[in-house]
Structures are given as C-alpha cells and as structure tokens.
Ligand code: HEM
C-alpha cells in the first residue's frame with residue numbers, strides 16, 4: 017500500500033474551506049502516439065506538446081459540439097453562479113481544491129466559451145471572467161477534467177439541471193482531438209474494438225476462465241452450472257463487465273448470475289465479441305466510439321441469434337445500455353419485445369424471486385451485516401425496474417430477499433444523493449491514486465458511520481468500477497478490501513440449486529486482482 | 531417633446547429590440563441544437579405530463595435549489611417571487627383602463643402585494659449578495675459581473691421604492707409616455723431624477739438580459755437533464771446527426 021495522505025473521516029460530514037491549488041498537481045498520463053493513433057486522434061510532433069494549430073482546432077471542435085449538443089450550449093449560458101453545487105462534489109469535499117467545485121470545473125470551459133463565443137466575453141473579458149485560450153488553460157483543463165468522475169451529483173442540486181459531467185465529457189473529447197487524450201481510456205478502448213473487452217482477454221482465455229467457474233461451482237455445490245460462450249441459438253445474451261471474469265469480488269457476482277440463469281432454466285450465453293459491458297466511449301465523451309462499442313453488441317446478438325439481452329452489474333455500462341443502446345445500436349426489432357431491451361440482471365433476478373422460482377436460504381449470509389452503495393450511474397442516470405426510483409428499491413429488495421441483516425447508510429449519501437466511489441468516469445487508474453483515495457472520503461465516512469452505529473460488516477455494490485475502487489481504497493480508511501461484495505455474490509451464497517448436496521465452505525481468501 | 535423624452539423613446543425601442551431579438555435568437559438556438567442522447571437526471575418522469583410537472587415544480591418552487599442550499603433558496607426565491615409580484619404591479623402602466631384585464635391588474639391585492647414586494651426583493655438580493663461575499667466557495671466562483679448584476683437589480687428595486695416613498699412622480703404622465711411607445715404616439719416623460727435612474731437601470735437590464743447569465747430563465751426549460759422523458763428502452767431516441775451517421779455506414783440496419 018503506497019503512502020498517501022488520507023483525509024480524516026468524521027461523524028458528521030464537513031464542508032472544507034477552500035485551498036487553492038491543492039490538487040493542481042494531479043493529472044493522469046497523457047496518451048502516447050500509439051494510443052492516439054489507435055483511437056483515430058491526432059498526436060503532437062513532440063510528446064508533451066500540442067498539435068500544430070491546436071488553438072484553432074480547439075475552438076473549431078468546441079463550436080461543433082455547441083451545434084451538436086444542446087446540453088453543452090444551454091449549460092454554458094445558463095449558470096447563475098448561485099453556488100448550490102459548490103459543496104456537492106466528493107472530489108471537492110475530499111481535496112478542498114476550489115477547482116473541484118462543479119461550477120468551477122465547468123468554468124474552465126465556460127471562460128473560454130465566453131471569450132470566443134459571447135458578446136460580453138469578446139468585448140469585456142475581465143468583467144465576465146473570460147480568458148484567452150493558452151497552453152496553461154489547456155493543462156489546467158486536462159488536470160481538472162480528469163478530477164471529475166462524471167457522477168452527476170452536482171446536477172441533482174443545480175436549479176437548472178446543469179450537469180458537469182456533460183461539460184467534462186465535451187472537454188475531454190476536445191482535448192483528445194488536440195493531442196491530449198488520456199492514456200488509461202485510450203489504451204483500453206482499442207482493445208474492446210479489436211478483441212472484445214477492456215482487458216484484451218481473447219476467446220481461449222475466456223473459455224478457460226469460464227470452465228474454471230463451472231468447476232468451482234460444481235466443487236462447491238455438486239451441481240453442474242454451465243457458463244456458455246458463443247453458443248448460437250441461446251435465448252439470452254449476457255453482456256457483463258470483463259472484470260467479472262477474474263476480479264474479486266466481481267467474479268462471485270458472475271457465478272451468481274450463472275446460478276440464477278440455471279435455476280430459472282433459461283438458455284443463455286456470453287459472447288467473446290461482446291465480452292464487455294463497459295463502454296469507455298462515454299467517459300471520453302466520444303459519440304462515435306461509444307456507438308462503435310455498442311454496435312459490437314448488436315452484431316453479437318445477431319450472430320448468435322439471441323432473443324434477449326441482459327446486462328451484468330456495472331454502473332456506467334448500464335447507463336449506456338439503458339439510455340443509449342437503443343439510440344446507438346438500435347432498433348432492436350429482431351429481439352423478443354416482451355422483455356425490456358436491454359434488461360438488467362437485477363430485473364431478471366428480482367422477477368425470479370417474485371415468481372418464487374428461486375430456492376433461497378438467507379441464513380447463508382448471516383455472517384454479514386450489509387449495506388448498499390448506490391452507484392452514481394445507476395442512481396442518477398438510469399433505472400432498474402418499472403417505476404421512477406426503482407433503481408433504488410430493486411437492489412435493496414434483492415439484497416433483503418437473500419440476507420437477513422441489512423441497513424442503509426445515511427440518507428444524504430444514498431439514492432440520488434449517493435456519493436461516487438471516487439474511481440468512476442475513467443479515473444480508475446493508478447496514476448490517479450491520490451485523487452481516488454481523497455474522492456472516496458464521503459462514501460468511506462458514511463460507511464464507517466454505518467459500521468460503528470449499525471454494526472455493518474459489508475457493503476454490496478452493483479458496479480465493476482465501484483468494486484475495484486473500493487477494494488483499493490478501503491484499506492486506506494482502516495477497513496479491509498473484502499468488505500466490498502457483489503449483490504449477486506449474496507444471491508449466489510443464498511441460492512440453493514436443485515440437487516445441491518453437502519454445503520461446501522465458502523472461501524474467504526479474496527485476492528486482489530483488479 | 532423634450533430632448534430628454536426623445537432620447538428615452540429611442541433608448542426604449544433600442545433596448546426592447548435587443549431584449550426580444552436577443553432572446554428569440556437564443557431560444558431558437560436552444561430549440562435548434564439537438565439533444566443526441568437521453569440524459570435525464572433520474573429518477574425522472576416516465577411521461578410528458580410528468581416532465582411538465584417536474585419543470586413546473588422547478589420554476590415555481592426552485593425544487594432542486596431547495597434541496598441544494600436552503601439559504602440561497604430562501605433569498606433567491608424571495609427575490610424572484612417579489613420580482614414577479616412587482617412585474618404584475620407594473621402592468622398597470624402598460625394596460626389601458628378600458629381593457630378587460632384592467633380589473634385583474636388594478637386591484638388591491640395585486641397593487642399592495644406588488645408594493646411590498648419592492649422591500650422583499652431588495653432584502654432577497656441583499657441576502658444573495660451577502661452570501662456571495664461571505665461564503666468562500668461562492669466568492670471564489672464570482673466574477674465582477676455577478677456582483678454588478680445583483681447591484682443593478684438592487685438599484686432598480688431601491689429607486690423603485692424611492693419613487694413610491696420619497697420622490698413621487700407624475701404617474702399619469704408616465705403612463706401616457708409608456709402607452710405612447712406602444713401606439714407610436716410619443717408623449718413626454720416626467721423628468722424626475724429618481725424615475726430616470728430607475729428607467730435607465732431597467733433598460734440596461736433589458737439589454738444585458740440576452741447576453742448574460744439571465745439566460746437561465748429560458749435555459750431552465752431546455753435542459754435535457756430535466757426535460758427528457760425517461761423512456762429510452764421503449765422509444766428510440768435519435769438526433770438528426772446521429773441518424774446521418776447511421777445512414778452512412780448502415781450498421782444499424
Ligand atoms: C422563469 C423564470 C425564472 C426562474 C425559474 C429563475 C430561477 C432562478 C434560480 C433558481 C436562481 C438561483 C438562485 C438565486 O440565486 O436566486 C436564479 C438566480 C438569479 N436570477 Fe432568476 N429565474 C427566473 C427569471 C429571472 C429574471 C426575469 C431575472 C431578472 C431580471 C432573474 C434574475 C436572477 C439573478 C440576477 C440571479 C442571480 C442571483 C445571484 O447572483 O445570487 N431571474 N434564478
């Protein structure tokens with residue numbers, strides 16, 4: 017565990033006084049030429065510089081974005097600097113850096129917008145805080161637009177619905193187009209395009225992993241639960257984040273999905289081509305890449321001839337799937353219209369539980385007292401279930417259907433007020449470790465309080481990024497990495513399969529592989 | 531007509547052209563630029579009627595602001611409600627007594643509420659200004675224009691109260707002047723200093739409106755985060771430029 021200054025947690029949340037420049041040094045690695053090339057983005061002659069004519073290019077792309085995205089156009093104009101969002105961002109709370117206040121983050125771009133695109137900024141720049149576009153401004157943007165996890169907490173409280181995430185996405189895309197792409201995301205996306213998943217796991221490796229899971233479940237339960245890959249004619253295509261194939265606690269969740277499908281008696285398959293639910297095209301604000309990644313799923317569904325698509329536990333992946341899959345890769349007229357397209361695994365499991373077709377032994381989870389972390393992209397950018405807000409109730413209902421001990425964390429940190437794990441939005445990279453630790457503060461604080469007040473031992477999540485982030489940061493806050501669990505891991509523990517023999521001991525030696 | 535009156539007639543027309551021309555221009559821009567993706571902040575309504583209700587609640591009660599910052603809400607809401615009441619009171623200057631809506635405007639309720647709104651408006655603005663100065667976070671995000679905007683509107687409020695309480699003006703002549711603007715039958719403007727300052731500030735506000743953060747008023751209705759229906763699975767959402775992209779490669783066929 018490398019040494020970082022970990023912010024103090026408190027019994028009650030504290031809004032810090034501002035400390036200018038506190039995080040000015042935080043900046044992820046810039047994508048080198050190879051990755052920029054792979055993405056179809058330009059790279060500068062010399063590393064660390066910007067492309068020739070970057071300034072004109074920046075303004076040109078910005079104009080294009082203003083013409084294409086109503087959100088950006090309206091948000092650039094509409095902010096009244098009321099300050100309601102200033103204390104809402106976990107990165108501000110954890111770092112005290114005023115440029116991590118959502119409105120100040122937007123302002124990095126808005127100052128340029130005003131200077132070049134508005135009357136007031138063209139003629140009275142000082143009056144309205146407009147600035148010239150310089151290399152320093154670009155560097156600052158690169159730094160602070162990579163201190164935003166696009167979690168939308170600020171948007172909940174803004175009287176005009178101004179969503180800083182939209183501004184961050186636009187800014188990141190513009191930066192990438194002038195040679196300042198982020199290495200982490202730009203390294204990952206081409207792997208999805210070429211191989212099918214973020215990790216670059218080829219088909220044989222996947223097959224191997226899935227066989228391993230089948231063996232593990234058989235050893236545990238004596239029941240053969242299948243994890244099919246590329247099986248033509250299956251009813252359901254499961255698209256799940258690739259971390260589910262090997263990382264802890266993700267993989268326990270995947271075993272849970274497999275058991276639920278098995279118990280429900282449906283035919284399903286994974287696809288090696290669409291062996292990834294994540295869509296980092298969202299993070300970098302690039303419609304074309306996001307579409308390309310989504311179209312893989314369309315192609316896979318057609319090739320395999322499935323009737324339904326179900327998504328595994330992942331926050332931003334579900335945001336893209338729920339909101340954008342229809343837009344980017346639809347229409348889905350070739351799928352069975354009797355089911356939601358796409359469907360979330362929790363919707364599937366909840367339905368099975370409601371219909372009473374799962375045999376559940378809740379006591380299997382009695383060694384834990386649980387709480388639930390609402391992932392930002394599920395809470396504020398999508399829905400699971402039929403009613404507004406059922407993204408909050410569905411996971412809790414499933415957890416409570418398989419566990420006896422459950423408590424919520426403080427209400428100002430759950431539901432649509434949930435705090436980001438600190439590692440979302442394309443920031444789950446080691447070069448941003450300090451930011452990730454500090455950004456986790458509000459969630460860690462709420463968890464710690466639930467631990468001390470309610471005796472909570474474990475926190476369940478439905479997002480691959482949250483799970484990886486928490487395994488990393490929990491130890492910094494004096495907790496252990498196995499305190500984060502997958503919701504379907506709980507389902508997996510409790511489900512009793514037909515023909516399940518002697519209970520095998522559940523293994524506790526969670527290993528960090530994320 | 532006096533030179534002063536002629537000047538103000540010209541200024542009024544220019545200001546109104548800038549105000550309405552600028553606003554219409556911006557609103558058309560907002561309407562024209564597509565929202566390529568579904569991005570409602572959830573939980574969001576599942577129907578159009580639900581969206582109307584959501585926006586209504588935001589406009590009338592500043593619902594999200596209420597959740598976000600109680601102090602800003604108290605002062606902000608007080609200011610805006612007062613502004614609205616003051617606006618209604620001012621309608622008597624632009625409506626003819628023969629008009630059927632005259633009784634709706636020229637009654638005790640509207641007139642006395644509008645009267646006291648002057649005070650609550652200035653108090654609300656003072657609260658917002660205090661917050662801007664005293665809270666380090668809000669101070670950090672403020673530009674000179676943010677302070678000046680508050681001072682400008684406060685100036686309008688204070689001079690308005692000045693006319694009502696200290697330096698009365700010839701309201702009959704004032705109304706004649708304003709009605710004259712509508713009818714292109716120009717009349718003299720009373721030349722009291724306080725009134726002239728009041729009117730000048732109002733004209734300044736009108737000119738600034740379409741080129742400033744006051745665009746929050748129309749902007750509120752156009753934010754896709756608030757005005758979209760949460761139905762992406764049921765109904766395919768596609769922008770014109772997104773459709774073009776599809777047509778080019780045919781991969782959605
Ligand atoms: C649809 C109508 C309107 C709505 C829903 C609306 C809503 C809001 C809200 C929620 C705020 C943030 C809270 C606050 O600071 O008060 C705000 C700020 C502001 N509004 Fe409005 N507004 C509207 C019309 C207007 C108009 C017509 C004016 C001006 C003449 C105006 C002037 C201002 C000013 C100056 C601020 C900034 C206050 C500050 O600096 O703290 N608004 N508005």
Ligand code: SF4
Pocket residue numbers: 104105106107116117118121163164165166167168169170171179180181184436
């Ligand atoms: S979207 Fe989230 S991370 Fe980004 S500024 Fe808003 S609150 Fe902070």
Ligand code: SF4
Pocket residue numbers: 094095096097098099100101102118119173174175176177178
């Ligand atoms: S809450 Fe909205 S309007 Fe207020 S400062 Fe933040 S972004 Fe601007």
